[in-house]
Amino acid sequence: DTAVSQTPKYLVTQMGNDKSIKCEQNLGHDTMYWYKQDSKKFLKIMFSYNNKELIINETVPNRFSPKSPDKAHLNLHINSLELGDSAVYFCASSQLGSGGDQETQYFGPGTRLLVL
Amino acid sequence: DAKTTQPNSMESNEEEPVHLPCNHSTISGTDYIHWYRQLPSQGPEYVIHGLTSNVNNRMASLAIAEDRKSSTLILHRATLRDAAVYYCILTFSGNTPLVFGKGTRLSVIA
Numbered sequence: 001d002t003a004v005s006q007t008p009k010y011l012v013t014q015m016g017n018d019k020s021i022k023c024e025q026n027l028g029h030d031t032m033y034w035y036k037q038d039s040k041k042f043l044k045i046m047f048s049y050n051n052k053e054l055i056i057n058e059t060v061p062n063r064f065s066p067k068s069p070d071k072a073h074l075n076l077h078i079n080s081l082e083l084g085d086s087a088v089y090f091c092a093s094s095q096l097g098s099g100g101d102q103e104t105q106y107f108g109p110g111t112r113l114l115v116l
Numbered sequence: 117d118a119k120t121t122q123p124n125s126m127e128s129n130e131e132e133p134v135h136l137p138c139n140h141s142t143i144s145g146t147d148y149i150h151w152y153r154q155l156p157s158q159g160p161e162y163v164i165h166g167l168t169s170n171v172n173n174r175m176a177s178l179a180i181a182e183d184r185k186s187s188t189l190i191l192h193r194a195t196l197r198d199a200a201v202y203y204c205i206l207t208f209s210g211n212t213p214l215v216f217g218k219g220t221r222l223s224v225i226a
Contacts, residue, residue: 004159033213041201043160045213056213090159105152105214107159 003027004108006091012114013081021076021111023091030095032074033105034066037088046089049074050096081115088112119143120204125221128194136189136220138204143184148207151178151189152214153200160203160216163189199224 004025013019025032034046048056052068063079074091091108121139128134140149150165164171164178166187171178177190191198203219 035213042218043154043214043216045215048213092159104162104165105160107161110157110159 003106004091004093006089006108006111008111009109010112010114012116014116015081015083017081018077018079019081019113020078021089021091021113023074023076023108025072025091025093025106025108027093027106028072028095029093029106030071031093031103032068032071033092033094034074034076035090035092035107037090037110039087043090047074047076078113083115086113086115119206119215120217122202122204122217122220124218125223127223127225128191130196130224130226131193134191134194134198134222134224136191136202136204136222137186138188139186140204140206141185143206146208149178149180149184149187150205150207150214151176151202152205152216153202154219155197155200160214163202165207194222194224196224196226198222 007022031050033048035043036046037043045058046060047066049068065077068074088110090110092105094103094105119142148167151163152160153163154160164173164176166178166180179188201219201221203216205214
Protein backbone atom coordinates (compact mmCIF):
# COMPACT_ATOMS: atom_id res chain seq x y z
CA ASP A 1 0.00 0.00 0.00
CA THR A 2 1.26 3.45 -0.89
CA ALA A 3 1.94 5.51 2.22
CA VAL A 4 1.82 8.95 0.59
CA SER A 5 0.10 9.25 -2.76
CA GLN A 6 -0.29 12.18 -5.10
CA THR A 7 -2.50 12.80 -8.10
CA PRO A 8 -1.93 13.47 -10.85
CA LYS A 9 1.59 12.24 -11.50
CA TYR A 10 1.96 14.47 -14.53
CA LEU A 11 0.18 17.73 -15.28
CA VAL A 12 0.64 19.71 -18.47
CA THR A 13 -1.35 22.90 -18.76
CA GLN A 14 -1.46 26.34 -20.31
CA MET A 15 -0.43 29.58 -18.67
CA GLY A 16 -3.27 31.27 -16.86
CA ASN A 17 -5.13 28.06 -16.02
CA ASP A 18 -6.09 26.97 -12.51
CA LYS A 19 -5.11 23.48 -11.37
CA SER A 20 -5.12 21.33 -8.25
CA ILE A 21 -2.81 18.62 -6.97
CA LYS A 22 -4.07 16.15 -4.41
CA CYS A 23 -2.18 14.37 -1.66
CA GLU A 24 -3.29 11.60 0.65
CA GLN A 25 -1.42 9.76 3.38
CA ASN A 26 -2.58 6.55 5.04
CA LEU A 27 0.00 6.61 7.83
CA GLY A 28 -2.18 8.33 10.41
CA HIS A 29 0.25 11.26 10.56
CA ASP A 30 -0.84 14.64 11.84
CA THR A 31 1.56 16.84 9.88
CA MET A 32 1.70 17.25 6.12
CA TYR A 33 3.91 19.34 3.85
CA TRP A 34 4.24 20.60 0.31
CA TYR A 35 7.73 20.94 -1.17
CA LYS A 36 8.72 22.28 -4.58
CA GLN A 37 11.69 21.01 -6.60
CA ASP A 38 12.65 23.36 -9.39
CA SER A 39 14.57 22.70 -12.58
CA LYS A 40 17.88 23.06 -10.75
CA LYS A 41 16.74 20.28 -8.43
CA PHE A 42 16.57 22.41 -5.28
CA LEU A 43 13.91 21.15 -2.88
CA LYS A 44 12.17 23.85 -0.84
CA ILE A 45 9.35 23.82 1.65
CA MET A 46 6.20 25.65 0.65
CA PHE A 47 3.62 24.84 3.32
CA SER A 48 3.24 22.80 6.46
CA TYR A 49 -0.05 21.74 8.06
CA ASN A 50 -0.60 20.21 11.47
CA ASN A 51 -4.00 18.72 12.25
CA LYS A 52 -5.56 20.60 9.33
CA GLU A 53 -4.13 23.93 10.45
CA LEU A 54 -1.56 25.90 8.48
CA ILE A 55 1.60 26.29 10.56
CA ILE A 56 4.22 27.25 8.00
CA ASN A 57 3.75 29.34 4.90
CA GLU A 58 7.03 30.15 3.22
CA THR A 59 7.38 32.98 0.75
CA VAL A 60 5.03 31.55 -1.80
CA PRO A 61 2.82 33.62 -4.14
CA ASN A 62 -0.76 33.78 -2.93
CA ARG A 63 -1.78 32.10 -6.17
CA PHE A 64 -0.88 28.92 -4.28
CA SER A 65 -3.52 27.90 -1.76
CA PRO A 66 -3.24 24.72 0.25
CA LYS A 67 -6.34 23.09 1.67
CA SER A 68 -6.57 20.31 4.22
CA PRO A 69 -10.08 18.84 4.42
CA ASP A 70 -8.90 16.32 7.01
CA LYS A 71 -5.68 15.07 8.57
CA ALA A 72 -5.09 12.55 5.80
CA HIS A 73 -5.36 14.98 2.90
CA LEU A 74 -3.51 18.10 1.83
CA ASN A 75 -4.36 19.53 -1.55
CA LEU A 76 -2.61 22.32 -3.42
CA HIS A 77 -4.58 24.65 -5.66
CA ILE A 78 -2.72 26.95 -8.02
CA ASN A 79 -4.42 29.90 -9.71
CA SER A 80 -3.29 31.69 -12.85
CA LEU A 81 -0.43 29.33 -13.57
CA GLU A 82 2.83 30.88 -14.77
CA LEU A 83 5.78 29.41 -16.66
CA GLY A 84 7.89 29.61 -13.51
CA ASP A 85 5.51 27.30 -11.69
CA SER A 86 6.84 24.40 -13.74
CA ALA A 87 8.46 22.08 -11.22
CA VAL A 88 7.98 18.84 -9.36
CA TYR A 89 5.76 19.18 -6.30
CA PHE A 90 6.20 16.72 -3.46
CA CYS A 91 3.84 16.06 -0.63
CA ALA A 92 5.17 14.62 2.63
CA SER A 93 3.89 13.66 6.05
CA SER A 94 5.26 12.99 9.50
CA GLN A 95 4.04 12.29 13.00
CA LEU A 96 5.08 14.38 15.95
CA GLY A 97 6.63 12.07 18.47
CA SER A 98 7.16 12.53 22.16
CA GLY A 99 10.88 11.95 22.23
CA GLY A 100 11.94 15.36 21.02
CA ASP A 101 13.39 13.85 17.88
CA GLN A 102 12.69 15.11 14.40
CA GLU A 103 10.28 12.58 13.02
CA THR A 104 10.88 10.83 9.73
CA GLN A 105 9.15 12.45 6.79
CA TYR A 106 7.57 10.25 4.17
CA PHE A 107 7.39 11.69 0.69
CA GLY A 108 5.00 11.06 -2.14
CA PRO A 109 6.17 10.24 -5.68
CA GLY A 110 5.80 13.82 -6.86
CA THR A 111 3.62 15.65 -9.37
CA ARG A 112 5.45 16.92 -12.43
CA LEU A 113 3.85 20.17 -13.50
CA LEU A 114 4.66 21.69 -16.86
CA VAL A 115 3.18 25.07 -17.73
CA LEU A 116 3.25 25.94 -21.42
CA ASP B 117 19.43 27.94 4.33
CA ALA B 118 21.10 24.55 4.56
CA LYS B 119 23.82 24.45 7.19
CA THR B 120 25.67 21.49 5.79
CA THR B 121 28.39 21.08 3.17
CA GLN B 122 28.66 18.00 0.99
CA PRO B 123 30.69 17.14 -2.13
CA ASN B 124 28.69 17.66 -5.29
CA SER B 125 29.30 14.17 -6.57
CA MET B 126 30.97 10.88 -5.76
CA GLU B 127 31.52 7.67 -7.61
CA SER B 128 31.73 4.12 -6.37
CA ASN B 129 32.17 0.67 -7.79
CA GLU B 130 29.41 -1.82 -7.23
CA GLU B 131 29.84 -4.01 -4.16
CA GLU B 132 32.35 -1.57 -2.67
CA PRO B 133 31.75 0.45 0.53
CA VAL B 134 30.92 4.13 0.09
CA HIS B 135 31.65 6.89 2.58
CA LEU B 136 29.63 10.05 2.01
CA PRO B 137 30.96 12.97 4.07
CA CYS B 138 29.05 15.92 5.47
CA ASN B 139 30.39 18.98 7.27
CA HIS B 140 28.18 20.85 9.70
CA SER B 141 30.56 23.03 11.68
CA THR B 142 27.79 25.30 13.02
CA ILE B 143 25.71 22.47 14.45
CA SER B 144 24.04 23.25 17.76
CA GLY B 145 23.69 20.91 20.68
CA THR B 146 20.07 20.12 19.91
CA ASP B 147 20.42 19.56 16.16
CA TYR B 148 19.92 16.04 14.87
CA ILE B 149 21.76 14.83 11.77
CA HIS B 150 19.46 13.30 9.22
CA TRP B 151 20.22 11.68 5.89
CA TYR B 152 17.73 11.36 3.10
CA ARG B 153 18.25 10.20 -0.46
CA GLN B 154 16.41 10.82 -3.68
CA LEU B 155 16.48 8.14 -6.33
CA PRO B 156 15.89 9.25 -9.94
CA SER B 157 12.32 10.40 -10.55
CA GLN B 158 11.24 9.63 -7.00
CA GLY B 159 10.55 11.53 -3.82
CA PRO B 160 13.17 11.74 -1.08
CA GLU B 161 13.35 8.83 1.32
CA TYR B 162 14.69 8.62 4.83
CA VAL B 163 18.00 6.80 5.28
CA ILE B 164 19.21 7.28 8.84
CA HIS B 165 19.61 9.85 11.61
CA GLY B 166 21.55 10.38 14.81
CA LEU B 167 22.42 12.85 17.52
CA THR B 168 25.78 11.94 19.06
CA SER B 169 26.40 8.21 18.80
CA ASN B 170 27.05 6.20 15.69
CA VAL B 171 23.94 4.53 14.30
CA ASN B 172 23.29 1.46 12.19
CA ASN B 173 20.19 0.35 10.36
CA ARG B 174 19.41 -2.01 7.52
CA MET B 175 20.20 0.65 4.90
CA ALA B 176 23.36 2.27 6.18
CA SER B 177 25.55 3.36 9.06
CA LEU B 178 26.07 6.87 10.33
CA ALA B 179 29.38 7.82 11.88
CA ILE B 180 29.32 11.10 13.83
CA ALA B 181 32.51 12.89 14.77
CA GLU B 182 33.13 13.39 18.46
CA ASP B 183 32.79 17.17 18.13
CA ARG B 184 29.70 16.64 15.92
CA LYS B 185 31.03 19.04 13.32
CA SER B 186 31.00 16.35 10.67
CA SER B 187 29.42 13.02 9.91
CA THR B 188 29.76 10.24 7.37
CA LEU B 189 27.08 8.10 5.82
CA ILE B 190 28.39 4.63 5.10
CA LEU B 191 26.86 2.30 2.56
CA HIS B 192 28.56 -1.00 3.22
CA ARG B 193 28.14 -2.47 -0.23
CA ALA B 194 26.97 -0.12 -2.93
CA THR B 195 24.54 -1.48 -5.46
CA LEU B 196 23.29 0.07 -8.67
CA ARG B 197 20.04 0.86 -6.86
CA ASP B 198 21.95 3.09 -4.45
CA ALA B 199 22.65 5.61 -7.20
CA ALA B 200 20.88 8.71 -5.93
CA VAL B 201 21.34 12.19 -4.49
CA TYR B 202 22.12 11.96 -0.78
CA TYR B 203 21.17 14.84 1.48
CA CYS B 204 22.66 15.54 4.89
CA ILE B 205 20.21 17.70 6.88
CA LEU B 206 20.30 19.21 10.35
CA THR B 207 16.98 19.22 12.15
CA PHE B 208 15.62 20.57 15.36
CA SER B 209 13.06 18.62 17.34
CA GLY B 210 9.45 18.53 16.29
CA ASN B 211 7.80 18.45 12.92
CA THR B 212 9.80 21.14 11.22
CA PRO B 213 10.24 21.13 7.46
CA LEU B 214 13.46 19.74 6.07
CA VAL B 215 15.94 22.22 4.65
CA PHE B 216 17.60 20.54 1.68
CA GLY B 217 20.98 21.57 0.33
CA LYS B 218 22.43 20.44 -2.97
CA GLY B 219 23.33 17.00 -1.70
CA THR B 220 25.87 14.54 -3.12
CA ARG B 221 25.07 12.76 -6.34
CA LEU B 222 26.34 9.19 -5.98
CA SER B 223 27.06 7.22 -9.12
CA VAL B 224 27.59 3.48 -8.86
CA ILE B 225 29.56 1.74 -11.57
CA ALA B 226 28.93 -1.88 -12.39
